[in-house]
Amino acid sequence: MSENAASSQQTQWVEVCDKNALDADTGVCALIDGKQIAIFYVGKLDEVFAIDNYDPIGKANVLSRGIIGTQGERICVASPLYKEHYDLRTGECLESPEHSITAYAVKVENGKVCVAV
Amino acid sequence: MSKQRVIVVGNGMVGHKFIDGIINSDHAENYEILTFSEEPRLAYDRVKLSSYFSGSTVDDLMLTSEEHYQSAGVVYTLNDKVVDIDHDSKTVKLASGKVEGYDKLILATGSYPFVPPIPGKDQPHCLVYRTIEDLEDITASAQESKVGVVVGGGLLGLEAANALKNLGLETHVVEFAPRLMAVQLDEGGGNLLRRKVEALDVNVHTEKNTKHITAGEKHRYRMEFADGSYLETDMILFSAGIRPQDELARNCGIDVGERGGIVIDNFCRTSVEDIYAIGECALWDSKIFGLVAPGYQMAKVAFSHIDGGEEQFTGADMSTKLKLLGVDVASVGDAHARTPGAQTYTYEDGVNEVYKRLIVSEDRKKLLGAVLVGDVEAYGTLQQMCVNSMDLPDAPEQLILPTSDGSAGAAMGVDALPDTAQLCSCLDVTKGDIVEAVQGGCCTMGDIKAKTEASTGCGGCAALVKSVMDNELKNLGVEVNNHLCEHFSYSRAELADIVRVKKIESFDELLESHGNGGLGCEICKPTVGSILASFWNDYVLEDKHMGLQDTNDIYLGNMQKDGTYSIVPRVAGGEITPDKLIVLGEVAKEYDLYTKITGGQRIDLFGAQLHELPAIWKKLVDAGFETGHAYGKSLRTVKSCVGSTWCRYGVQDSVGMAIALENRYKGLRSPHKIKFAVSGCTRECAEAQSKDIGVIATENGWNLYVCGNGGMRPRHGDLFATDLDDETLVKYIDRVLMFYIRTADRLQRTSVWLENLEGGLDYLREVVIDDKLSIGQELEDDMTSNIGKYQCEWKTTIENPEKLKRFRHFVNSDETDSNLAYVVERDQRRPANEKERENHIPTVEVTA
Ligand SMILES: Cc1cc2nc3c(=O)[nH]c(=O)nc-3n(C[C@H](O)[C@H](O)[C@H](O)COP(=O)(O)OP(=O)(O)OC[C@H]3O[C@@H](n4cnc5c(N)ncnc54)[C@H](O)[C@@H]3O)c2cc1C
Ligand code: HEM
Ligand code: SF4
Ligand code: SF4
Numbered sequence: 001m002s003e004n005a006a007s008s009q010q011t012q013w014v015e016v017c018d019k020n021a022l023d024a025d026t027g028v029c030a031l032i033d034g035k036q037i038a039i040f041y042v043g044k045l046d047e048v049f050a051i052d053n054y055d056p057i058g059k060a061n062v063l064s065r066g067i068i069g070t071q072g073e074r075i076c077v078a079s080p081l082y083k084e085h086y087d088l089r090t091g092e093c094l095e096s097p098e099h100s101i102t103a104y105a106v107k108v109e110n111g112k113v114c115v116a117v
Numbered sequence: 118m119s120k121q122r123v124i125v126v127g128n129g130m131v132g133h134k135f136i137d138g139i140i141n142s143d144h145a146e147n148y149e150i151l152t153f154s155e156e157p158r159l160a161y162d163r164v165k166l167s168s169y170f171s172g173s174t175v176d177d178l179m180l181t182s183e184e185h186y187q188s189a190g191v192v193y194t195l196n197d198k199v200v201d202i203d204h205d206s207k208t209v210k211l212a213s214g215k216v217e218g219y220d221k222l223i224l225a226t227g228s229y230p231f232v233p234p235i236p237g238k239d240q241p242h243c244l245v246y247r248t249i250e251d252l253e254d255i256t257a258s259a260q261e262s263k264v265g266v267v268v269g270g271g272l273l274g275l276e277a278a279n280a281l282k283n284l285g286l287e288t289h290v291v292e293f294a295p296r297l298m299a300v301q302l303d304e305g306g307g308n309l310l311r312r313k314v315e316a317l318d319v320n321v322h323t324e325k326n327t328k329h330i331t332a333g334e335k336h337r338y339r340m341e342f343a344d345g346s347y348l349e350t351d352m353i354l355f356s357a358g359i360r361p362q363d364e365l366a367r368n369c370g371i372d373v374g375e376r377g378g379i380v381i382d383n384f385c386r387t388s389v390e391d392i393y394a395i396g397e398c399a400l401w402d403s404k405i406f407g408l409v410a411p412g413y414q415m416a417k418v419a420f421s422h423i424d425g426g427e428e429q430f431t432g433a434d435m436s437t438k439l440k441l442l443g444v445d446v447a448s449v450g451d452a453h454a455r456t457p458g459a460q461t462y463t464y465e466d467g468v469n470e471v472y473k474r475l476i477v478s479e480d481r482k483k484l485l486g487a488v489l490v491g492d493v494e495a496y497g498t499l500q501q502m503c504v505n506s507m508d509l510p511d512a513p514e515q516l517i518l519p520t521s522d523g524s525a526g527a528a529m530g531v532d533a534l535p536d537t538a539q540l541c542s543c544l545d546v547t548k549g550d551i552v553e554a555v556q557g558g559c560c561t562m563g564d565i566k567a568k569t570e571a572s573t574g575c576g577g578c579a580a581l582v583k584s585v586m587d588n589e590l591k592n593l594g595v596e597v598n599n600h601l602c603e604h605f606s607y608s609r610a611e612l613a614d615i616v617r618v619k620k621i622e623s624f625d626e627l628l629e630s631h632g633n634g635g636l637g638c639e640i641c642k643p644t645v646g647s648i649l650a651s652f653w654n655d656y657v658l659e660d661k662h663m664g665l666q667d668t669n670d671i672y673l674g675n676m677q678k679d680g681t682y683s684i685v686p687r688v689a690g691g692e693i694t695p696d697k698l699i700v701l702g703e704v705a706k707e708y709d710l711y712t713k714i715t716g717g718q719r720i721d722l723f724g725a726q727l728h729e730l731p732a733i734w735k736k737l738v739d740a741g742f743e744t745g746h747a748y749g750k751s752l753r754t755v756k757s758c759v760g761s762t763w764c765r766y767g768v769q770d771s772v773g774m775a776i777a778l779e780n781r782y783k784g785l786r787s788p789h790k791i792k793f794a795v796s797g798c799t800r801e802c803a804e805a806q807s808k809d810i811g812v813i814a815t816e817n818g819w820n821l822y823v824c825g826n827g828g829m830r831p832r833h834g835d836l837f838a839t840d841l842d843d844e845t846l847v848k849y850i851d852r853v854l855m856f857y858i859r860t861a862d863r864l865q866r867t868s869v870w871l872e873n874l875e876g877g878l879d880y881l882r883e884v885v886i887d888d889k890l891s892i893g894q895e896l897e898d899d900m901t902s903n904i905g906k907y908q909c910e911w912k913t914t915i916e917n918p919e920k921l922k923r924f925r926h927f928v929n930s931d932e933t934d935s936n937l938a939y940v941v942e943r944d945q946r947r948p949a950n951e952k953e954r955e956n957h958i959p960t961v962e963v964t965a
Contacts, residue, residue, distance in 0.1 A: 017928045025636075025664030026671070028928040039928070043664075044625075044636060054936075059951075060680035061926075061936050065671065068664065069638030072603070078639035080668035080676055 013107070013114040022048065022113065027064035027077065029053045032117055037104060038064035039113065040077060040088060049088035050104040050115045055079045057099055123423070124209060124219040125152040126199045126365065131396030131412035132225030133160030133180050138420045140189045147424075150191045151217060153209075155198045156248060159183060164409055169252050170280045178249070202369040204389050221391050221423050224366060224379060225416075228359040228397040228407070233268070237330030242337060242352040246277045247359075255354065259284040262351030264336055266290075268327065269356035270297040275441040277356045278319050282442070289320040289348060291340070293357075296323060301437060301448035305465060306488040309472040313444045313491065322348065361398045361405055374400040383429040385419040393419040406433055410542040417545070434504045434542060438489075438496045447493040450486030450503040451476055459485055464517045466491075473517040475499075477509060484509055487517075497540075497581035505538050531581070531588045540585065541578045546571035548585055555589040562586070601863060602640040604632050609788065609863040613648050617859070617899075622653060623661045643667040644863045647750055650786035651858045652899065654906040656913055658920055669748030672924065673910055674730060677723060679937055679948045682730060684710070684722040685747035686737050687783060690757045690775035690795075691718030700740040708733055711945045717754035717792065719745060724946065726933055728925045734911045743783070743909040750864075751786045752793070755779035756804070760797030760814070767797035769814030774843070775803075778812070781847065784907050785854065788861040788870075792827075806834045809867040810850055815839065819846045823853055823881070826868035835871070835878050838886065848897065852885040855896035 016030045016039065024043030029036055036053035053061045058081030066077040071094060076085040085094040091103035105116035123139070125132045132152060139148050154160075161178040169178065186193050194211070201210040208218045230245035232238055242258045245251055259265065265281040267274045270292030281288045290297070296307030297314065311321050326343040333339040336349040361378040372380040372388035378400025385393045395415035397407060406412065411433035421428035438447035454461055458479030465472050471491035477484055484502045489495060495516055502509070510516070536549035546569045554568045562579070565586055566572055572579045600606045605628075607615070612627070621627045624645045628637055637645075646665030650657060657663075657670055669675050674682030686701070701720055705712045708729055710722035725733055734744075746752065755778045758764065760771030775795040785791070794805035795812040805811030811822035817840040825834025838849060861870040874880060883889040914920050926934050939946040940953055 021922070021928055023660065023663060023923070026923075028923075029926055031927040031930040031932055036927075036934075042636065058678070058680075060678065061934050062676070062680040065668065065676070065680075067639040067642050067667070068636065069642060070604075070635035071638065072635075075636065076638075081678070081680075083639060 011105070011116045013116055016113045016115055019048070019108050019111050019113050025068055027066065027068070029061070029064040030115065032115060035117070036061050037115060037117075038077070039106070039115070040064070040068055042068060042075060042088075045075075048106045048108060048113055049075070050106045051077070051086060051088060051091050052101040054101070055081055055084075056101060057084055057093075057096065058082055063101075120147060120149040121220040121423070122149045122151070122218065123221045123223065124217060125150065125223045125225055126209070127225040127227055127362075127396075127398075128152045128154035128156070128160050128193065128195075129225060129227045129396065130160055130163055130180065130409050131227070131416050132223070134413050135223055135225060135395060135416035135420060136186075136191055137181070138416055140191070142420070142424065144424055145189075151193075151219075152191060153194045153197055153199050153211065155196070156250075157196050158249070159186065159193065159195070161249065163247070166246075166249075166252065167276050167280055169249070170256075170283045175249055199365060202365065202371075202392070204369070204392065207391065219391075221393070223419060224371075224387070224392065224394040224398060225396045226362040226365060226398045228361050228405075230355060231358045231360045232355045233327070233357055235327050235330055237338070238353075238355070240330065240338070243330070243355070244352065245355050246273060246280075252280075255280065255352075256284065258352045259286055262286060262337070264289070264350045265352045265354060266340065266348060266350040267354045267356055269358065270294070270321065270323070271300060271356065271358065272298060272437070272439070272441070274356040275314070277354050278314075279442045281354065282317075282319060286352070287320075288318070289322060289350065290314070291325045291327065291348065292321070292323045293326055294323065297321065298441075298446065298448075301452060301488075302446070302490070303453060303474060303488050305463060305474065306446075306448075306452075306472050306490045309465075309470060309490045310441075310444060310446060313470055314442050317442050317444075319442060359397065359405075359407055361400065363398055366394065366398075374403060378405050381415075381430075383418075383431060384422040385415050385430055386422070393422070395419050401430060402432065404432075406435070408433075408435060408437070410545075411435075413543065414545065434500070434539075436496075436500045436503070436542075438493055438500075445489070445491060445493040447489040447496040448487070449489075449496065449500045450484070452486045452488050454486070456485050462514045462517065464514070466519075475513055475517055477513055481513065482508055484513070489517075497578065501534055501538050501540075501581070505535055507533065507535075531585045534585070540581050541569075541571040543578075544570045544573060546582075551582060551585045552589050555586055556593065559586070560590060601644060602638055604628065604635050604637050604641045606633060607631065609644055609648070609865075610860045612645065613651070613859050616645070616648050617652050622649065622655075624649070624665050625661070637665075639667075640863070643670070643750075646670070647786045647788065651903065654784075654786070654903045656908060657910060658914060667750075672727060672730065673734075673744060673748060673914065674725070675748045677948070680934065681723070681937065681948075682725050682727065683747070684725055684730070684733055684737070685715065685719060685745040686742035687745040687779070688719040688754075689779040689783075690755055690772050692757075692772055692776060697740065697742070700737070700742075704733055704736050709946060711947055715747075715754075718756050719754060721747070724939070724948075726926065726937070728933060731915055731921050731924050735915050738909070738912050738915060744911040746784055746910075749784075749786060750789050751784060752779070752782045752791045755793040755795060756808070757795045758797050758802035760795075764797055766800055767814065768816055769797055769819065771795040771797035771803065771812075771814055774812060774814075774819070778810075778847075778850070781904060782850075782854070784910075785858075785903060787854070787858050789864050789866045791854070791867070807831065808834065810834075810853070812846065818842050821846060821849055823878075824867040824871040826866055828866075830868070832868040837878070837882065849885055851900040852893055852896045853881065855899050856881070856884060856892075859896075 014032050022041035027038050027040040037050050038053040040049045053063050055062050062080050066080045068077050075088045078085050091101040093099040107114050160180045198212040199209050200212050208216050210216050230247050244254050265286035266289045267278045268291050270290045278288050278290050297310050327340050328343050329341040331339050333349040337351040339347050339349050341347045363373045363379050366379045367373045379394035379398050381394050381399045381401050387394050396412035415430050418428045418430045436449040454476045459476050462475040474488040476486040487499045534548050538548045550569050559565050559568050571582045642665040705722050711724050713721050715721045755775040757771045757775030761767030791809045793810040794803040794808045796803040796805045797814050805813050806822050807825045807827045811834045813820045819841045820839045821837045822834030823837045826832045938949040940949045
C-alpha cells in the first residue's frame with residue numbers, strides 16, 4: 001500500500017511522440033501504461049495539454065477528436081459526442097463537474113512530447 | 118391521517134381538471150380519488166371537438182390517458198352512470214348496481230344539448246353535437262346526405278355549420294332569433310356576421326320557428342316553419358343551446374334552479390353537505406357558465422375548499438373571441454349595453470366588412486363591453502380594460518378607429534396592465550405569472566407555455582402574452598441578440614457577408630479582424646469553417662482549416678456512439694451498377710461492417726475504426742466511388758423515383774435529372790444539411806415535397822418546390838415555380854441555395870429559414886425570379902466557382918501521406934481501442950449496450 005502511494009508521487013515522464021507529429025489546434029491520442037490519454041497542441045499559445053481520452057458521459061474513447069477552444073478564460077475541448085466542455089488544464093467538466101477527468105502535466109524536450117503519469 | 122375518499126361524477130373537461138388539480142397538489146397523498154363516466158373514454162377536449170373534422174384523431178383530443186390515471190392512483194370506471202346518491206349513508210349507486218362510499222362528492226355532470234320539442238325530432242339523421250360519438254354519427258349521416266341544416270345560430274351552431282360544410286354538404290342555419298349569435302352580438306354585429314357567413318355559401322334563415330319535421334319530396338325531410346315556409350334537407354343537427362345535466366341532483370334532493378342547474382355557493386357547495394357541483398351543471402347566482410374557463414375556476418375553488426383553503430368563485434368573465442367559419446368574432450363584457458346609462462360608440466366599415474362597438478359607462482370613464490366582427494385585434498386590450506376596470510383614454514373611440522396607416526387602433530401599452538390581470542382565462546394565468554416566468558429565465562413563447570401553461574387552451578391570448586413577455590424582456594434589459602457565440606458579436610449571416618466581401622480565407626484571420634479574442638469554440642469554428650468552404654471551397658483538411666472541422670468532418674465520416682465511423686459513398690440519384698454494389702458488399706464483408714440501406718437511397722457501412730478508414734476508402738475510390746458527404750453540413754442526396762425510363766406513368770427522366778443535380782451540388786457546404794428529390798410525375802413517389810429542394814416532373818418541364826423538411830418538424834415544400842426547362846430549373850436552384858447560404862443562421866434548415874425570412878416565399882421569388890436585389894448573377898457566379906473547386910475529399914486524403922497519419926487511434930502505438938465491444942444481432946454485429954457489457958455477454962472480436 002505505502003509503496004504504491006510513494007511511487008505515484010514520483011513524477012514519471014513518459015516520452016510520447018515528436019512534437020512535429022502534432023497538428024496545430026487538433027488532438028491525438030496516446031497509449032501510456034495501458035491508459036488512453038488525449039494530447040492537444042494549441043498553436044497560438046504554442047502549448048501542449050494532456051487529459052484522459054475517455055468521455056465519461058458519452059462513454060467512449062473520443063476526447064482527442066474534439067474541437068479545441070476557449071470558454072471565457074478557460075481552454076477547453078468540446079466532446080465530439082455530446083459537446084460537453086473539459087478544461088484542458090484541470091480536466092474539469094464545465095457542464096457537469098461530477099464527470100471531471102484527469103489532466104496530466106506535459107513538457108516538450110528536445111522536440112519530444114513527454115507526459116507525466 | 119386516513120385518506121379522504123373523493124368521488125367525481127362525470128369525467129368531462131371540468132371533472133378531469135378537478136382530478137388533475139388534486140394529483141398535482143402538494144396534498145395529493147391525502148386523497149383517494151374515484152371517478153365515473155357515462156362516456157366510453159376519459160376526458161377529452163370538447164372545445165376543440167370540431168378539429169375532428171379537419172383531421173384530428175380521438176387521440177389528439179384526449180386530455181389524459183388511462184395510464185396516467187393509473188400511475189396517479191385514480192380509480193376510474195367508464196361506461197357507467199351514477200344513478201343515485203344517498204347522502205345519509207354517503208354512498209352513490211351506479212347503473213351497474215355497484216355502490217361506493219364517499220367523504221366528498223363532486224358533481225361534474227356537464228350539460229346536454231337542448232332539442233326543441235318539435236314533432237318528428239326523434240328520427241334517424243336528426244342529431245346533436247356534443248360528444249365524439251355524435252361526431253361519428255354526423256360523419257356517417259353526411260355520407261348519405263346532400264343537404265344539412267343546423268338548428269340554432271349561436272356559437273356552437275355556427276361551428277356545427279362549418280363542420281357540415283367541411284363534410285361537403287349544402288349547409289343551412291335556421292335561427293329562431295332575428296340574428297346570429299344573439300347572445301353575444303348586437304344587431305349590427307349580427308347582421309355583418311350574417312353577410313360574411315352567407316358569402317361563404319352557408320344559407321342563413323333567421324326568425325324561423327320550426328313546427329314539424331315531416332317526410333320531404335326532394336330530400337329526406339321537410340322542416341315546416343310557423344310562418345308557413347319550409348326547407349327540405351337530408352339531415353338536421355340541433356344546436357339550440359345546452360341544459361345543465363342536473364337530473365341526478367334533482368332526484369336526490371339537492372337544490373336545483375327553477376330553470377335547471379345545481380345551485381352552488383361561492384365555495385361550489387350544493388345544498389347538501391359534502392357535495393359540490395362544478396362546471397356546466399352548476400348554477401351560481403342564477404347563472405350557468407357555458408364556457409370551460411369558469412368551470413376550471415370552479416374546479417380549483419372546490420378543491421381549495423375541501424383542502425382547507427379559502428378561494429371563492431365570484432363569477433367569471435364571459436368574453437369570447439373565436440373564428441367562426443373563417444370570420445373573426447369577439448364579444449366582451451356587457452355587449453348588449455344593458456347597464457343603465459350605458460353609452461355606445463359604433464364603427465362600421467361596410468367595404469371591408471368590419472364592425473366594432475364599444476359600450477362605456479355613463480361617465481365615459483370605464484369600458485363596460487365591446488363587440489367586434491371582422492377585425493378582432495383590439496380584443497386583448499378591450500377585454501383587459503373591461504375586467505380590470507381600467508380608466509378609458511380621453512377619446513375612447515380611438516380604441517376602435519383604424520389609424521391612418523391602416524393598422525389597428527391605439528393599442529394599450531401592456532405596462533398599464535396590473536399584475537393581477539388575467540391574460541389567459543382558460544388556464545388562469547395572470548400578467549404577474551408571465552412576468553415572473555420571464556424573470557425566471559423564460560424568453561420564448563415555448564418557454565412561457567411550458568412554464569405557465571398560458572396560451573395552451575384556446576390560444577386566444579397568445580398575442581397579448583407575447584407582448585407582455587417581450588415587454589418584460591425589454592424591461593430587464595435583455596437584448597435579444599443573434600450573436601454566434603462569445604467569440605463573435607455577429608450573426609452567421611453577417612459573418613458570411615464579411616467573409617465573402619472582405620475575401621477572408623481563414624478562421625484566424627476572421628477572429629483577429631472581427632472577433633472578441635480567445636481561441637474560438639466548437640460553435641464558431643465549424644460555422645466559420647462551413648462559411649469558408651461555401652465560398653472558397655478549399656480542401657477541408659488543409660492545415661489552416663483542420664482544427665475547425667466538426668466531429669464528423671475532421672475524419673470524413675459520421676462518428677457513431679462508440680467512437681467508430683460510418684462510411685457512406687455517394688450513389689447519385691440512387692442509381693448503382695451491380696458491379697459497384699458487389700464492391701460495397703465485398704468491402705463490408707472484409708471489414709465486418711454493419712450494412713444498412715439509408716433513407717436517402719444509398720448504403721451505409723457502420724463500425725469502421727479510425728485506422729481502417731483510409732484502407733476502406735482506398736478500395737472504394739479505386740472502384741470509382743466518391744465520398745457521400747454524409748458527415749458534412751452539405752448536400753446529402755438527391756432521391757429519385759425511376760421516372761419515364763421505366764415507369765408507366767413517368768413524364769420526364771427523373772433519375773437523369775437527379776444524378777445531374779446531385780453531381781452539380783455535391784460537396785456544397787451550407788448552414789445545415791440539404792436534401793433533394795426528383796419525381797417523374799405528379800404521383801410524387803420520391804416524396805420531393807418533403808425536401809429542401811423538390812423537383813416534380815410535368816408534361817412541360819419541372820415544378821420546383823423549396824424549403825420542405827422531414828425530420829423533427831415536417832413541412833411541405835412550397836411550390837416556387839412551375840413548368841421550368843432544365844436550364845431555368847438549375848438557375849433557380851443555384852440562386853435559392855446561394856441566397857440561403859448567405860443569409861441563414863447557424864444550423865438553420867431551409868424550412869425554418871424561409872419561415873423567418875421577412876416577406877417569406879413572395880420575397881424569395883422576388884429575389885430569385887425577379888432579381889429584385891440585382892444579385893442573381895452574383896449568386897450564380899458564386900455557385901459556379903464553388904462547383905469548379907469540387908474535389909472528393911477522400912481521394913485527396915488517401916493521396917496525402919501526411920494527412921493519413923491522423924487516421925490511427927494512438928499516436929505512439931499501433932494498438933486499437935480496446936473499449937469496443939459488439940454483439941451479433943440479425944446476422945450482423947452491433948455495439949454492445951451497457952447491460953451486455955456489464956454481463957460480459959460474449960462479444961465479437963474486432964478485427965484489427
Ligand atoms: C362543439 C363544442 C365547442 C365548444 N367550444 C368552446 C369554446 O370555444 N370555448 C369554451 O370555453 N367552451 C366551449 N365549449 C363548452 C365546453 O366544452 C364546456 O364548457 C365544457 O366541456 C364543460 O365541462 P364539464 O366538465 O362541465 O362538462 P362535460 O365536458 O360535458 O362533462 C360532463 C361529463 O359527465 C358525464 N356524466 C353526466 N352525468 C353523469 C352521471 N350521472 N354519471 C356519470 N357520468 C355522467 C357526461 O357524460 C360527460 O362526459 C364547447 C362545447 C362544444 C360541445
Ligand atoms: C406501377 C406502379 C408502381 C410500382 C411498380 C412501384 C414499385 C415500388 C417499389 C418496388 C418500391 C421500393 C420498395 C422498397 O423500398 O423496397 C416503391 C417504393 C415507393 N413507392 Fe412505389 N410503385 C408504384 C407506384 C407508386 C405510386 C403511384 C406511388 C405514389 C403515389 C408510389 C410511392 C412509393 C413510395 C413513397 C415509395 C417509398 C420510396 C422510398 O422512400 O424509398 N409508388 N415502389
Ligand atoms: S413519380 Fe411518377 S414517374 Fe415516378 S415512379 Fe411514381 S408514378 Fe412513376
Ligand atoms: S432518427 Fe434519431 S436515432 Fe434515427 S438516425 Fe436519426 S438521429 Fe439517429
